[in-house]
Amino acid sequence: MSKRFPGVDAVTDVSLDVFAGEVHVLAGENGAGKSTLMKILAQVDAPTSGGIEIDGVPVVHRGPAHARRLGVSMVHQEFALAPDLTVAENLFLGHEPGRLGWIRRRVERARARRLLRRVGLDVRETRTVRTLSTAQQQRVEIAKALAVDTGLLVLDEPTASLTEQESAELFTVLRSLTATGTAVCYISHRLDEIFTIGDRVTVLRDGSVVTTRHVGELDEAALVRSMVGRDVENLYPRVFREPGPVRLRVRGLERAEAVRGVDLSVRAGEILGLAGLIGAGRTELARAVFGAEPATAGRLTLDGRDLRVRSPREAMAAGIGYLTEDRKGDGLALQLGVDVNITLGAPPTRGGLIDLRAERDEAEHYRDRLGIRTPRVNSPVRLLSGGNQQKVVLARVLRAGAGVLFVDEPGRGMDVAAKSEMFRQLDELASEGRAIVLISSYLPELMNMCDRVLVLRAGRVAGELDRAEFSERRLVALATGAGGGDE
Ligand SMILES: Nc1ncnc2c1ncn2[C@@H]1O[C@H](COP(=O)(O)OP(=O)(O)OP(=O)(O)O)[C@@H](O)[C@H]1O
Numbered sequence: 001m002s003k004r005f006p007g008v009d010a011v012t013d014v015s016l017d018v019f020a021g022e023v024h025v026l027a028g029e030n031g032a033g034k035s036t037l038m039k040i041l042a043q044v045d046a047p048t049s050g051g052i053e054i055d056g057v058p059v060v061h062r063g064p065a066h067a068r069r070l071g072v073s074m075v076h077q078e079f080a081l082a083p084d085l086t087v088a089e090n091l092f093l094g095h096e097p098g099r100l101g102w103i104r105r106r107v108e109r110a111r112a113r114r115l116l117r118r119v120g121l122d123v124r125e126t127r128t129v130r131t132l133s134t135a136q137q138q139r140v141e142i143a144k145a146l147a148v149d150t151g152l153l154v155l156d157e158p159t160a161s162l163t164e165q166e167s168a169e170l171f172t173v174l175r176s177l178t179a180t181g182t183a184v185c186y187i188s189h190r191l192d193e194i195f196t197i198g199d200r201v202t203v204l205r206d207g208s209v210v211t212t213r214h215v216g217e218l219d220e221a222a223l224v225r226s227m228v229g230r231d232v233e234n235l236y237p238r239v240f241r242e243p244g245p246v247r248l249r250v251r252g253l254e255r256a257e258a259v260r261g262v263d264l265s266v267r268a269g270e271i272l273g274l275a276g277l278i279g280a281g282r283t284e285l286a287r288a289v290f291g292a293e294p295a296t297a298g299r300l301t302l303d304g305r306d307l308r309v310r311s312p313r314e315a316m317a318a319g320i321g322y323l324t325e326d327r328k329g330d331g332l333a334l335q336l337g338v339d340v341n342i343t344l345g346a347p348p349t350r351g352g353l354i355d356l357r358a359e360r361d362e363a364e365h366y367r368d369r370l371g372i373r374t375p376r377v378n379s380p381v382r383l384l385s386g387g388n389q390q391k392v393v394l395a396r397v398l399r400a401g402a403g404v405l406f407v408d409e410p411g412r413g414m415d416v417a418a419k420s421e422m423f424r425q426l427d428e429l430a431s432e433g434r435a436i437v438l439i440s441s442y443l444p445e446l447m448n449m450c451d452r453v454l455v456l457r458a459g460r461v462a463g464e465l466d467r468a469e470f471s472e473r474r475l476v477a478l479a480t481g482a483g484g485g486d487e
């Protein structure tokens, strides 16, 4: 199968078998063609050449509804639920069991409850989707995929915004599906989970298959090598130095229910980690400091001086930066070019006009440094792969050069090589005396990159660990409130 977009060979002559009952992982660098390949299976896109057979029968491409009738469902990298409809309404959107009034609706609700049980989701089917957490919404997506008779379930980076615990629960659901013969195609950048959940792995590079192997035949280093085409020496290139004076101090910060009296300080040269479950208040804390959602109480000082922040504009003017976790929501202008997105808000000027040439030069600099894969430096961001979009947001934040920087799940969706480069840049920023707050749900990231980690639970600081005290068990214990956290 091949797929050409204008100027890009996204998928080139790929052959792939997927067996009943297996979890088939697709791995590869950002822009390697993983999502494109899977979208063709789900008939969201048609191939330029080649085709699919299901149980030996050639498939005619007619679109996603047709794919679902043939038993192929896909949960996309970005969810597509209707936020203001109920869970049950979302599950059967487009194929309601019938429109014969309340009896049908009762049948529908009973079916919804069965589906929710199947994916281990304990919420009422009458809940509005907007009120659910990301992890819960994702379960709804999977339940929706299972609402038709599914032989092949495709998941595109399903754990990118889940905590370890939530990922483990997702794997249990997937295992129960494969046990009954469902095939799962699973796109992931997380090496650890590829080995946990995968039976076989196909590695793509530049749109072509590098290899398909049983995961047992590979180790992490070999997998990385086949993805990147070289060894990645150090995934977490951090150099620890003695931190300088406190740059940002937060006292008694409150934000409605989400943040309840949080104190924190972060020093020049320091990377402070924020750990916690989804909903623990990490993002809300960052948004409150950044002025995106005003705090209801609390005091901030920056470099020893009182600081009042009522809007992101004021925060940026004061030298506080924020790499948001939601690149689609408030991160990117999807219709605009990569270059414009990188300089958004503060383009280089000459004589009062935007200096287009300087803008392009700067964009090319970040494109090369972060390996942003784009046909042209002014191509619209919406044409980029998920991980490459994330790199554009990162480039903008790096360029803004804040003295205090909050980065919220910065590695989300990035491949291992890109992540390693990003962490190198964060370390470089720290070495220049900036203070960095790293929010991450991936504990190895926190443990390898941070001087200290603050664990939030239900909006409060549940504990703080120094680098010497780090252990996954302690961090998890503090985050969940289970046990005393001692080894
Ligand atoms: N609609 C489109 N128009 C033009 N180019 C596209 C389109 N969709 C994808 N591409 C390009 O095809 C290539 C493969 O993209 P794809 O989304 O499949 O990558 P991916 O392996 O899923 O990457 P990631 O890990 O970042 O999600 C990229 O170079 C991307 O820019």
Ligand SMILES: [Mg+2]
Binding pocket: 034, 035, 036, 077, 156, 385, 386, 387
């Ligand atoms: Mg993708």
